[in-house]
Amino acid sequence: MQPYLWTLGAALAAAALALLTVEIIHRVIRRLGRRLQLMAELADHAHRPFQVAATVFAVQVAVRIGTGQFAIGTNWRQTVLHFLVLLVIATTGWLVGALLLAAEDTALSRFRTDVSDNRQARRLRTQVNLLRRLTVAIIVVLALGVMLMTFPAVRAIGTSVLASAGVIGALAALAAQSVLANVFAGLQLAFSDAVRLDDVVVVEGEWGRVEELTLSYVVVHIWDDRRLVLPTSYFTTKPFQNWTRTQAAVLGTAEFDVDWAVPVQEMREELRRLAEGTDLWDGRVCVLQVTDAVGGMVRVRALISAADAGRLWDLRCLVREHLVAWIRDRRPVALPRTRTEYGDAGGHLPWQWAQRRHPAAARADAEEVPDDARVFGGSDDGEARSNVFVGPEEPVDAGTRP
Incomplete structure (x- = not known):
């Protein structure tokens, strides 16, 4: 029993020495982590796997040396050493995964997502999260593969399997084409932005x-x-x-079907007063336009902007509620209605006949379109939007030049 007891004692001593060494290294790394983010992440993520991997490796070395110095049964020695080798491979994979996760968390910590302009941070976080899952899967597969290759029978089978790897790969691809399509789609989303x-x-x-x-x-x-x-x-x-591919700020609409008697300019001014009186509006776009006038109704669209999608939702609801109340209480003549008119155009009621305006006055009103009546123009933001949607100029044919 003396060789076995000596080997057991050597293994326990090696484990204790490994634990002591890991604890000293952990304290040093934690102290360095006060100034370096990477060291702090290593202290948090890699301490436990490093502790287990170092202990298993130390025990494996002690058992190998101890059983080699004494006449211990060959079968028992090979079984124990093989089991320890499997543990070393598994714990090493765990440690490598923890180190990679610590490096990824360190990279993510430099980009904050709790700020208004966080597009770059969200892009990096998406890519790192997908790469993290792929990294863990690859490490697990490689660790299992290395562990299986330690068995002589598996190595012999592997030699013959490699000869038919092409056929097996084709069959596996056909059987898992939907899964592989989703995997490649996930990678495409991560890097296509x-x-x-x-x-x-x-x-x-x-x-x-x-x-x-x-x-x-x-x-x-x-x-x-x-x-x-x-x-x-x-x-x-x-x-x-x-909605937030390029920036968080977005535009939203609120549409109203009203009567032809609606005072569009007064409604536009009311929308402007509402926008300027709420903190939901970001000050960029506040436009009211008539977008349709068929079917006996006039469709009025209020276009409004907000800093993000959540504020835009609340702002659109506020615009609908306020303008509906304004039309009902202040301009009931603009409420949607269905008319049935009897008689001819010779009546004197205001909705039966409209007074003709002088052409000069009509042209003057057309030229003085307010800024909040234009989506493409009338303001710096509108001019920028207009330039974006203007296509390239068509080349002039040399034969058609004057």
């Missing part, structure tokens, strides 16, 4: 925020706290709206 975490999107007629983005599915947090789960391939094969 089409959609990111916390982006506000409209999919399947639902408005929400991208809450989770993985290699296989995307979770959209809908505004009423429901969750819409979609495969990642959906965002590469079907159209969707991304």
Whole structure:
């Protein structure tokens, strides 16, 4: 029993020495972590896997040396050493994964998402989260592969399997083509910048925020706290709206079907007073236009801007509520109605006949269009929007020049 007891004692001593060494290194790294973010992340994420990996490795070395010096049964020695080798491989994979996660968290800590302009931070967070899942999967697969290759029988089987790897790969690709399509779609989303975490999107007629983005599915947090789960391939094969791809500030509309007697300019001024009196408006766009006039109704559209999608939703609801009350209480003549008129145009009621205006006065009113009646022009933001939507000038044919 003396060789076995000596080997057990050597293993316990090696484990104690490894734990003591790891604890000293941990304290040094934690002290350095007060000044370096990477060291702080290593102290938090890599302490436990480093402790386990170092202990298992020290025990494995002690057992190998101890059993080699004494005449201990060969089968028992090989079984114990093989088991320890498997533990070393597993704990090493755990440690490598923890080190990579610490490096990823350090990179993410430099980009804050709790600021107004967080597009770059959300893009990086999306890419890192997807790469983190892919990294963990690769490490697990490699660790399992190395552990299996330590068995002689598996190595012998592996030699023959490699000869038919092409056929097996083709069959696996056919069987898992939908899964692989989602995986490649997830990678495409991560690096194409089409959609990111916390982006506000409209999919399947639902408005929400991208809450989770993985290699296989995307979770959209809908505004009423429901969750819409979609495969990642959906965002590469079907159209969707991304309200915050370039910036968080967005435009929204509120439309009204009113009577032809609506005082458009007074309604426009009322919209301006409402926008200037609320903190939901970001001061960029406040426009009211008549967008349609068919079917016996006039369609008036209020276009308003806000700093983000949440404020825009509240602002649109506020605009509808306020202008509906304003029309009802102040301008009831503009309420939508269906007319049935008897008689001819010779009546004297104001809605039966309109007085003709002088052409000069009509032209003067057309030239003095207020700024808040234009979406493309009339202000700096409107001019910039107009320049964006103007196409290239067509080249002039040399034969048609004067």
